[in-house]
Amino acid sequence: MRSLLCVPIAMLLATSTAHAVPDTRAGTEHVALRDVAEQRDATRAVHTARPFSVLGLTWDGAAPDDVEVRVRTGERWSAWTHLDPADSGRGTEPLWTGRTDTAEVRARRGAADVTDELRLVAIAPDPSPAPAPREGRGGGPAVVTRAEWGADEHLMTWPPQRTTTKAITVHHTAGTNDYACAQSAELVRGIFQYHAVELKWGDIGYHALVDKCGTVFEGRAGQPWDAADAGRGDVIGGHVAGFNRNTFGVAMMGNFDQVAPTPETVRAVARIAGWKLGQVGVPPDGRTTLTAEGAPRSKFPAGARVPLPTIFGHRDVSNTACPGQHGYEQLDAIRAAARQPAP
Template sequence: MRGFIASSIGVACAAALSLPLALSSGVGAATTPSAARALTAGAISGSTQSLPLSVLPRDRGLRAPGEQGLTQRDVHPFSLVGVVWDDPAAALEGRVQVRTRATGTARWSGWQELETHNGDHAPDPGTAEHDSGRLRGSTAPLWVGASDGVEVRVRPQAAPAHQAAAPAANSAAQASLPKGLRLELVDPGDEPPPGGAPAEGPRTGALTAESAAASAVNADLAPLGADVIPALGKKETESELIEARGGEADAKVSPYIGPRPRIVTRKGWGADETLRERTFVYTTKVKAAFVHHSATGNNYTCSQAPSLIRGIYRYHVKSLGWRDIGYNFLVDKCGNIYEGRAGGVAKPVKGAHTLGFNTNSMGVAVLGTFGTSKPSAAAVKGLARLAAWKLGLYGVNPSGKTYLTSAGGNLYRKGKSVRLNVISGHRDGYATECPGRLLYNKLGTARSTSASLQGR
């Protein structure tokens, strides 16, 4: 654990890059499913189909003026779907609905809603990630399972009364939609090979330079190439933290920290490390945890969670233009915890989860949609266990308050110091429904459970 809050990983990167050259010849992401299937054995495949939307015919008046979309069509297999547009600052004022056909069947789903993000999940203004010129506006992605047919419609909100009375009412309604609407169909690729690392330690021969670097930043917690960072009991976790803080001098003081939970690494869920930017970006510390829902729906099994995460990762990077997946951690409905943005689970990795408040915070996404559906007790407990450990590394009380400085957003001006709960919902930092009303209502339980796990 020594050095867990280091802001530089130069040594780790150097060690990873010193692996034999034969190990660093990683295979890039495939652009089509057929190319993905042609990758070498054991590689993680994946693809993104990007289909431009167009104005749909009125169809006997059943469609709204200016409605855009795609009519039913056959496509390459995919499991995750979203809609993006050119300007990340433009709001999509309307409804986005999709229906899909399960692979190899004639069975079409009903219409399903995609949640519009409208800028609430994004890198902070003024950062290199925000100013890269690659960012796009987007809906939340929706997990639909293995599918090979799709139909989509984007319905603008009704024009205001003063516009509706004007001669160009239809064009005004059409103009309310952002420019460059595209449907993104994501194939998350193959599952990682089963079995995990052997008992005597992982085989590093399967690692590329990128995957070795992503694993090396967790070297204090698990062997290089490990699929899982194992759980530790409370006493062992406290001992590690005391050692990291200077050893015997503080041994008489029992730190407030929860037992380290089991965390599935990026290698464990099958991250294609060639997708993300190679460097890691850190903030100074972790003072708060923002809780999100992924808004991908609840129609997944826990065995599908790694595929879902790979889909979100690819959507964030390839479709939205981010440097990596936006969340620092993800939790599934069974309470399993997954490493998110690369850089080290114990380190203050800067994410892209809460616009204006990505500095000195971490973002945790519970996989699912919780506006009208309750999160599982296991998911809430997993969230609490993660917060008890990670916040404990930085001496933070999960049931307390903290101050963060806004980088700019729709609730707080840039530079404003904002008092927040240490465990806050996304909506506390930005005007959004995230993390859904029913998950937001469980944050009090998460705070008290997390504090109790720390021994407070």
């Protein structure tokens, strides 16, 4: 299921290609699509100087109504994938592509082709797998720490601020489900690079990320994962603009518009939610009221008092399809499982 912001795309008019100039920062290349093809073309095709596995599209000014991308592996093209804008309004959500060096992009605002307003960001994270997650302490979930998945802490420029969790926000990372669990750490590194540097958030937006095998990756820096540290309070995330304060963001790694998250993912999200809400005495099947702070893609104006479940989906407060229709349909199962004590 696509976001309500999606509009039909015109038929491909023409394709042109260009080679990107490498940007040496963290294996990232940037391509201004206005330099790739004439403005009348509906599609821009890019061959990067080196392979990448994560991409995003960024822009200045107004967001397009619709952005689509596909990549080529060998002689085979992927299906066109719609990319939702990130809450910041500066770019799309990142997309896991697998190893490739060729992408095609098309974007529209209303009936107009605006592909030349975009920049393609091609990221080549370290492909090394992460070690198995360490056992949680104090009833917390087993988690792959930032040090273990290889966060480049030089990129972390966001000063942690403290808050008290009142609710869990469930996301999906969108893009594709076509990754192996051994590649999950590579995907997390790519998301970190894209959020922290390309979207200028200063860190990864989510507090935790969960892959299709149920492995939990530590997200936002400064978040207490051990019961002994819980008294410090949680850190404010960057996952749901307008409602980052008092919420803990968990992202299911994959796209759940058309398929459901795996049982392993659902169980891991429920365990995180139950553990985190249990620390502050909030029932996982309860209700709370949050105050909107205002944001470009928020459904609510600044100052609005918004009643919400204590475990809710990103789409409940933002103009997005996240966490996908099939991901959203799992929220009741997550709430029910989160009520149960961890085994």
